[in-house]
Amino acid sequence: MSKRYDILLRLLLVGDTGVGKTCLICRYAQDEFNDNHITTIGVDFKMKTKEINDKTVKLQIWDTAGQERFESITKQFYRRAQGVVLVFDICSRSSFESLAKWLLFVKQFSQHDTCVIMLGNKCDREDKRQVPKAVAQKFADENNLRYYETSAKHPENLDQPFLELSKQILDEQTADSEHDHSTSSSHLVDLSKSSNMSRQDSAEIQMEKGEPELHGRKGWCCSIL
Ligand SMILES: Nc1nc2c(ncn2[C@@H]2O[C@H](COP(=O)(O)OP(=O)(O)OP(=O)(O)O)[C@@H](O)[C@H]2O)c(=O)[nH]1
Numbered sequence: 450m451s452k453r454y455d456i457l458l459r460l461l462l463v464g465d466t467g468v469g470k471t472c473l474i475c476r477y478a479q480d481e482f483n484d485n486h487i488t489t490i491g492v493d494f495k496m497k498t499k500e501i502n503d504k505t506v507k508l509q510i511w512d513t514a515g516q517e518r519f520e521s522i523t524k525q526f527y528r529r530a531q532g533v534v535l536v537f538d539i540c541s542r543s544s545f546e547s548l549a550k551w552l553l554f555v556k557q558f559s560q561h562d563t564c565v566i567m568l569g570n571k572c573d574r575e576d577k578r579q580v581p582k583a584v585a586q587k588f589a590d591e592n593n594l595r596y597y598e599t600s601a602k603h604p605e606n607l608d609q610p611f612l613e614l615s616k617q618i619l620d621e622q623t624a625d626s627e628h629d630h631s632t633s634s635s636h637l638v639d640l641s642k643s644s645n646m647s648r649q650d651s652a653e654i655q656m657e658k659g660e661p662e663l664h665g666r667k668g669w670c671c672s673i674l
């Protein structure tokens with residue numbers, strides 16, 4: 450089978466329930482928006498292919514459940530992500546206060562060199578804002594994160610955070626490979642080397658081929674764009 454992309458990157462969105470993780474992914478990957486909150490059960494993912502730094506990059510964007518009861522499932526996905534997106538809702542102070550917890554999970558469960566950014570979502574609802582932009586920016590600065598305000602509903606700025614996060618990962622990969630040509634520190638999965646794939650890689654690629662069934666919900670998340 451011919452390879453239709455150069456690099457596969459795994460991104461993971463985390464944050465409290467209701468902040469808009471699923472909507473952000475649906476908007477970015479499929480340009481769709483749903484007004485209803487259908488809480489995510491466990492994890493889902495969508496794919497999006499972008500041209501970045503002259504490479505065809507396939508983004509596998511994992512959507513996690515924000516509800517605490519799914520934390521034991523979602524924690525298992527941090528380790529394999531090269532990029533994590535911390536999401537809160539600018540109209541919900543408690544979702545902002547939870548970022549410390551989500552960041553702790555990233556530190557505990559991700560690889561040490563995972564790139565992390567922070568999104569304040571629902572910026573179309575300025576009238577309902579509970580978290581001043583300066584307060585969010587201060588938290589981001591203190592934790593060395595890039596901060597973006599986004600709206601899945603009126604998505605003017607959505608490309609930028611995903612693009613910059615992907616570029617940051619690619620730049621770090623390039624720096625790593627220049628530093629050490631061994632593959633041990635590389636997170637980039639090249640499907641042409643499929644004989645070296647782990648079982649989980651294989652399972653994920655099976656899902657890309659269109660046989661997804663994650664925690665009982667079939668298929669909506671796994672379109673290949
Ligand atoms: N106004 C506005 N509403 C949004 C935006 N993003 C999401 N919503 C709404 O917020 C609610 C929750 O969105 P979801 O994407 O389902 O939230 P989630 O973070 O995936 O929640 P869990 O799956 O439970 O963790 C839905 O009613 C969405 O329509 C946004 O940018 N603006």
Ligand SMILES: [Mg+2]
Nearest residue numbers: 470471488489
């Ligand atoms: Mg969701």
